[in-house]
Amino acid sequence: xxxxxxxxxxxxxxxxxxxxxxxxxxxxxxxxxxxxxxxxxxxxxxxxxxxxxxxxxxxxxxxxxxxxxxxxxxxxxxxxxxxxxxxxxxxxxxxxxxxxxxxxxxxxxxxxxxxxxxxxxxxxxxxxxxxxxxxxxxxxxxxxxxxxxx
Numbered sequence: 001x002x003x004x005x006x007x008x009x010x011x012x013x014x015x016x017x018x019x020x021x022x023x024x025x026x027x028x029x030x031x032x033x034x035x036x037x038x039x040x041x042x043x044x045x046x047x048x049x050x051x052x053x054x055x056x057x058x059x060x061x062x063x064x065x066x067x068x069x070x071x072x073x074x075x076x077x078x079x080x081x082x083x084x085x086x087x088x089x090x091x092x093x094x095x096x097x098x099x100x101x102x103x104x105x106x107x108x109x110x111x112x113x114x115x116x117x118x119x120x121x122x123x124x125x126x127x128x129x130x131x132x133x134x135x136x137x138x139x140x141x142x143x144x145x146x147x148x149x150x
Contacts, residue, residue: 018112018113018139020045020046021045021046021049021050021053021113021140022043022044022045022049023043023044023048023049023050023052023053024041024042024043024044024052025041025042025043025044025048025052026052026055026056028055028147046138046140047138047140047141047143050111050113050114050138050140050143051143051145053111053113054108054111054134054145054147055147057079057080057081057107057108057111058081058083058104058107058132058147058149059149059150060079060080060081061080061081061082061083061084062078062079062080062081062082062107079110080107081103081104081106081107082103083100083103083104083130083149086099086100086103087129087130087149087150096125097122097125100122100125100130100132101120101121101122104120104132104134105117105120108134108136113138113139113140114136114137114138115136115137115138115139116136116137117134117135117136118135118136118137119133119134119135120132120133120134121133121134123146129148129149129150130148130149131146131147131148131149132146132147132148132149133145133146134146134147
């Protein structure tokens with residue numbers, strides 16, 4: 001959840017006592033914010049917001065940036081993922097894919113909006129990038145998507 005988006009008391013999800021998840025809308029293809037016609041940034045909610053959070057978490061190398069050293073979801077875990085060491089440095093094999101899947105699972109598990117991770121599949125693993133398919137269940141329902149991590 002983006003800490004700069006203000007939450008109002010009527011936007012609390014009483015089922016799980018979590019605020020409704022909101023993020024700034026993201027253009028995944030062009031890697032930039034999405035804007036309304038009036039020039040303000042669009043805001044997405046629930047599973048669409050979770051897609052943005054996951055995308056950003058997978059693009060952020062864990063422990064690199066001071067701002068993310070104490071994540072807002074779990075103070076014992078840092079935000080981001082440790083993937084750089086596997087991209088281009090290791091051979092593309094089943095062991096490497098298993099390690100990458102484990103790192104991604106660790107990254108996603110800090111988010112309280114994610115109830116369970118059904119699967120993480122490495123669809124393509126090349127020297128310079130990964131294509132990852134993820135299926136999970138959030139507090140808002142099922143979510144399946146494919147991300148490219150560079």
